[in-house]
Amino acid sequence: MHPAYSMIIFTVLSGLGYGLAVVLGLGGLEPSLPSTVLAHILALVLIAAGLIASLFHLGNPQRAWRALSQWRSSWLSREGVMALGTFVPLTLNAGLLLFTGQSEPILGYIGAAGAMLTVFCTSMIYTSLKGIDAWHSALTPACFLLLSLTGGVLLAACFAPGTRLLAGAGLLLLLGAMASKLAWRRRMLRNQPLSTPESATGLGGIGRVRLFERPHTLDNYLTREMGYRVARKHSAKLWAIALVCAFLLPAALLLLSLALGGLPLRSVLVFAVLSHSVGVLVERWLFFAEARHAVMNYY
Amino acid sequence: MTSLPQDRGTTSLGLVIDLDVCVGCHACVVSCKEWNTGGYGSALSDQHPYGDDVSGTFLNRIHSYEVVPEGGEVIGEAGQARIVHFPKSCLHCEDAPCVTVCPTGASYKRASDGIVLVDETKCIGCGLCAWSCAYGAREMDLAAGVMKKCTLCVDRIYNEALQEEDRVPSCVRTCPANARHFGDLGDPRSEVSIMVAERGGYDLMPEQGTRPTNKYLPPRPRISLADQQPAMPLAENTEGARGFFAWLDKTLDRI
Numbered sequence: 171m172h173p174a175y176s177m178i179i180f181t182v183l184s185g186l187g188y189g190l191a192v193v194l195g196l197g198g199l200e201p202s203l204p205s206t207v208l209a210h211i212l213a214l215v216l217i218a219a220g221l222i223a224s225l226f227h228l229g230n231p232q233r234a235w236r237a238l239s240q241w242r243s244s245w246l247s248r249e250g251v252m253a254l255g256t257f258v259p260l261t262l263n264a265g266l267l268l269f270t271g272q273s274e275p276i277l278g279y280i281g282a283a284g285a286m287l288t289v290f291c292t293s294m295i296y297t298s299l300k301g302i303d304a305w306h307s308a309l310t311p312a313c314f315l316l317l318s319l320t321g322g323v324l325l326a327a328c329f330a331p332g333t334r335l336l337a338g339a340g341l342l343l344l345l346g347a348m349a350s351k352l353a354w355r356r357r358m359l360r361n362q363p364l365s366t367p368e369s370a371t372g373l374g375g376i377g378r379v380r381l382f383e384r385p386h387t388l389d390n391y392l393t394r395e396m397g398y399r400v401a402r403k404h405s406a407k408l409w410a411i412a413l414v415c416a417f418l419l420p421a422a423l424l425l426l427s428l429a430l431g432g433l434p435l436r437s438v439l440v441f442a443v444l445s446h447s448v449g450v451l452v453e454r455w456l457f458f459a460e461a462r463h464a465v466m467n468y469y
Numbered sequence: 470m471t472s473l474p475q476d477r478g479t480t481s482l483g484l485v486i487d488l489d490v491c492v493g494c495h496a497c498v499v500s501c502k503e504w505n506t507g508g509y510g511s512a513l514s515d516q517h518p519y520g521d522d523v524s525g526t527f528l529n530r531i532h533s534y535e536v537v538p539e540g541g542e543v544i545g546e547a548g549q550a551r552i553v554h555f556p557k558s559c560l561h562c563e564d565a566p567c568v569t570v571c572p573t574g575a576s577y578k579r580a581s582d583g584i585v586l587v588d589e590t591k592c593i594g595c596g597l598c599a600w601s602c603a604y605g606a607r608e609m610d611l612a613a614g615v616m617k618k619c620t621l622c623v624d625r626i627y628n629e630a631l632q633e634e635d636r637v638p639s640c641v642r643t644c645p646a647n648a649r650h651f652g653d654l655g656d657p658r659s660e661v662s663i664m665v666a667e668r669g670g671y672d673l674m675p676e677q678g679t680r681p682t683n684k685y686l687p688p689r690p691r692i693s694l695a696d697q698q699p700a701m702p703l704a705e706n707t708e709g710a711r712g713f714f715a716w717l718d719k720t721l722d723r724i
Contacts, residue, residue, distance in 0.1 A: 240571060
């Protein structure tokens with residue numbers, strides 16, 4: 171699948187924002203600290219920036235409001251509804267904290283649940299597509315949810331350096347997210363494709379089917395959108411980069427932070443978040459670029 | 470509403486494509502583009518039509534495949550080995566995933582005849598329906614930013630301003646080899662249904678669970694050249710000779 175930058179930026183940024191919103195909603199940061207207000211605002215900014223980025227891949231973004239109507243059948247519509255709905259408790263709580271110095275725990279819980287549901291809906295857009303074997307797995311939502319939570323906890327740790335609870339949760343989540351992502355990739359590489367050129371043409375009864383002549387000499391929308399190919403040697407290297415940046419380095423930095431104190435502590439945590447974000451960006455790029463669409467059985 | 474219609478009647482309009490007959494001339498591709506660029510919805514645009522990187526929106530494309538059976542590489546003994554020209558357009562699936570994934574309600578399946586259509590005034594051009602289609606039946610028009618797909622020439626088949634014989638999809642009307650047939654596949658007594666029953670018409674990628682309406686008729690079995698050889702070479706066989714030629718054959722044999 172073509173790795174569209176708008177989609178990659180959207181899922182990574184909003185994933186981080188929603189993860190942070192969950193930590194805030196569950197009271198992971200001390201409300202009385204001024205930096206917590208900043209964290210609330212950062213979560214909203216990340217989510218909003220992601221959602222705006224997602225509009226850039228639309229052919230007619232001026233009609234995007236229509237996407238809220240089909241929540242009964244469409245995961246994309248459900249995502250839109252949940253994203254907008256979740257803004258209400260998140261913004262209210264940020265406002266309360268900013269103006270009264272106190273947040274409402276109930277709103278926090280609703281916001282946290284909404285944030286996770288939104289990320290779940292995003293992941294289900296991909297999971298529900300049967301024609302893309304790599305995505306059509308329960309591991310896809312698991313990876314999205316765990317990665318979002320991990321990013322959120324790492325980000326929250328920057329606002330409360332030295333909090334053992336956040337550092338511990340971060341380490342556990344890094345481990346869980348890495349395990350789910352490893353399982354996801356293992357499945358993708360070993361999975362037999364559901365459809366083949368033989369089943370796509372129905373000519374398998376005669377023999378092996380091979381494309382003799384394409385319908386046209388150059389690319390079309392389908393081959394550009396679904397026919398993205400990434401060289402195997404590059405994908406292996408990129409996957410190694412993603413593993414190190416997204417999981418291993420942040421885990422090492424978290425461990426280091428537990429041993430440190432003072433100013434270097436915060437910079438180590440900020441570096442962990444940056445490394446994790448770069449790793450997840452690479453992971454998300456591979457998520458799209460390596461997924462093979464059933465339509466390519468015709469090309 | 471992009472849920473699939475609950476009150477579907479029995480009518481399922483669609484195409485039957487005969488892979489034994491298609492000669493791969495691409496006439497249906499051209500006639501489809503011509504009719505549909507001026508008909509339903511926005512035009513089917515081309516990008517850089519006179520440049521180096523030509524591309525454009527098409528609702529119907531012809532692929533050509535080489536089909537080789539086990540051990541079929543030997544010339545003269547290849548038997549079933551052949552080139553199959555393979556026209557592909559929307560299959561108007563009964564369980565169309567392109568309809569249910571649409572977030573805006575632009576993509577819908579008609580309850581009355583089963584045709585899958587896009588209401589272009591509602592389409593935001595997110596492309597998710599094209600992703601959901603395993604058959605590659607949908608292409609985003611890059612100029613209009615909306616999704617285009619086969620309409621089964623809905624602006625022809627019910628059009629009373631046209632002659633009776635023209636009230637079929639443009640591809641069917643134009644096919645010079647008569648490889649494309651249009652009709653009601655929901656009616657077991659229709660010509661297309663009988664054709665499907667007699668020739669063993671099949672669905673593409675049934676494992677995707679989409680239940681396509683359009684059916685494909687398989688190429689008829691062929692005999693390898695080696696098996697076709699008569700016991701005596703044709704030029705040596707005079708068995709069928711009659712009258713003067715029979716006399717001549719007999720006389721020449723005696724000499």
